[in-house]
Amino acid sequence: MLMLLEYREKLISIYRSFENYIRPAFRFIALLLVMIELNASTGYSDTLSGMLPTLIIALLGALIPVNYTAAILLIVTTLQLYSLSLETGIIMAGLMLLIFLAYLRFSPKDTWLLILMPLFAKLGIPYLLAIAGGLLYTPFSAVSCGLGLLVAGYIGYAADNSQSFKDAASSELVERFRFALDGVADDKKIILMIISLAGIVVVVWVIRRLQIKMAWTIAIGAGAVAGLLILLIGDMRMNTGISIGGAFLGMLVSVILALAIQFMMFNLDYSGIENVQFEDDSYYYYVRAVPKVSVAAPARTVKKISPSRGMRDEAEQAAGNRPRKKKNRKQPGPAPVYDDTQSLYMQDDGDYDFDQNYDDGGYYPEDGYYADDDAGGGNWS
Numbered sequence: 001m002l003m004l005l006e007y008r009e010k011l012i013s014i015y016r017s018f019e020n021y022i023r024p025a026f027r028f029i030a031l032l033l034v035m036i037e038l039n040a041s042t043g044y045s046d047t048l049s050g051m052l053p054t055l056i057i058a059l060l061g062a063l064i065p066v067n068y069t070a071a072i073l074l075i076v077t078t079l080q081l082y083s084l085s086l087e088t089g090i091i092m093a094g095l096m097l098l099i100f101l102a103y104l105r106f107s108p109k110d111t112w113l114l115i116l117m118p119l120f121a122k123l124g125i126p127y128l129l130a131i132a133g134g135l136l137y138t139p140f141s142a143v144s145c146g147l148g149l150l151v152a153g154y155i156g157y158a159a160d161n162s163q164s165f166k167d168a169a170s171s172e173l174v175e176r177f178r179f180a181l182d183g184v185a186d187d188k189k190i191i192l193m194i195i196s197l198a199g200i201v202v203v204v205w206v207i208r209r210l211q212i213k214m215a216w217t218i219a220i221g222a223g224a225v226a227g228l229l230i231l232l233i234g235d236m237r238m239n240t241g242i243s244i245g246g247a248f249l250g251m252l253v254s255v256i257l258a259l260a261i262q263f264m265m266f267n268l269d270y271s272g273i274e275n276v277q278f279e280d281d282s283y284y285y286y287v288r289a290v291p292k293v294s295v296a297a298p299a300r301t302v303k304k305i306s307p308s309r310g311m312r313d314e315a316e317q318a319a320g321n322r323p324r325k326k327k328n329r330k331q332p333g334p335a336p337v338y339d340d341t342q343s344l345y346m347q348d349d350g351d352y353d354f355d356q357n358y359d360d361g362g363y364y365p366e367d368g369y370y371a372d373d374d375a376g377g378g379n380w381s
Contacts, residue, residue: 008264028062030116031069037119038076041155044083044162048076066111071100073115077151081158085165087180088158095154095184099147110137110144117148118155124246128254130197131223132261134204135216141205142198149197153190157182189242192234200227216266220258224251 015022035058039049047053057076061069074096082089099114113129120126126149133141158165164179204223208215228244228251235242276287 004263011264024062028058030112031061031073032058034073034115034119035076037122038073038080038155041118041122041159042077042080042084044080048080048083066115070111070115071096074099074151077155081155084158084162085176085180087176088165091177091180091184092151092154095151099151103143103147110141113137113141113144114148114151117145118152121149121152124250125254125257126193126197127200127224127227127251128257130200130227131204131220131254131258134201134219134223135208135258135261135266137205139202139205142201145197145201146194149190149194150184153187153193154184157184157187188238189240192231192238192240192242195234196227196230199230200224216262217259220255220262224255227251 032054035054039054043049057072061072074092078089078092078096081092103114110133113133117126117129120129126145129148130142130145133145158180161179165176200223203226204219207219207222212218228248231242231247232244234240235244276285278285278287
């Protein structure tokens with residue numbers, strides 16, 4: 001656990017240092033995946049389904065506000081469905097107008113839930129976005145999830161019945177529109193899924209706001225259970241044909257990923273709770289302070305070890321493959337002798353040092369000699 005906390009702190013530190021580069025990069029990757037999934041589900045227009053338009057739209061969406069990004073994706077989806085048939089394009093345009101006028105103008109914070117919902121629905125984990133909406137946003141995130149799932153459901157309906165739309169080109173316009181509207185109004189499976197996601201968002205939001213320990217963890221578990229119960233009961237009543245096993249697996253994966261979100265964004269140390277009370281001129285304040293779990297990254301210390309002389313000799317011998325030459329040090333000779341007859345300082349080799357004369361009566365502390373003329377010679381002290 002300590003290692004995970006250290007990695008978390010490192011990731012947060014890296015993100016804060018390079019936030020201006022990481023956020024656009026993540027947005028580009030997310031939009032690129034959304035565009036690839038959209039082209040795989042529709043792909044009726046070769047012009048819009050090419051790699052170059054996909055990269056341009058993803059790059060543009062990473063640089064502009066998220067609401068404009070959602071509008072661009074809705075326009076691209078409408079044009080794709082229009083390439084399939086007139087009626088599917090018109091119905092998608094109506095959905096786009098409804099989303100823009102009734103939602104995007106008033107709820108800009110959780111627009112990513114709307115953008116990512118078709119991709120996550122294709123992966124089988126739309127419940128993750130509902131849990132994230134309840135944890136990070138407001139109950140109105142249920143609208144974002146519901147509209148995103150409605151668009152994803154209609155895209156899937158058009159893809160499953162694409163041949164029928166092409167064959168109905170010679171039929172009457174009213175019959176074609178009625179057949180296209182069935183993908184929105186009569187799809188009980190999508191309606192039940194929207195109700196389940198809305199229930200997850202509300203349950204998670206209500207519980208995570210409670211002043212209890214482990215509120216986020218309890219909210220994630222309760223939201224998952226509530227979503228499964230809604231699917232199970234709704235399938236029994238409406239006979240939608242939803243795979244409960246697949247829903248359970250998708251919910252389990254969503255819970256695991258939601259716990260990872262909690263670990264990164266809301267990891268608290270409940271053992272250090274403090275209750276604080278203070279007042280001002282108008283109010284008394286009762287505050288419960290819960291510290292966040294934080295672990296300081298271990299500081300690395302570098303210790304420099306100087307090799308001994310023997311180790312250096314061995315290293316040099318190994319490097320040069322030859323023995324190290326030893327220097328001959330000059331050994332000190334015998335003490336000098338003073339010759340009284342010459343009043344000179346005689347060296348150890350028997351020669352006189354004529355530069356070193358000692359006067360009578362002088363004291364030479366550096367040589368330890370005292371020249372006494374009354375005594376007839378010098379004495380070594």
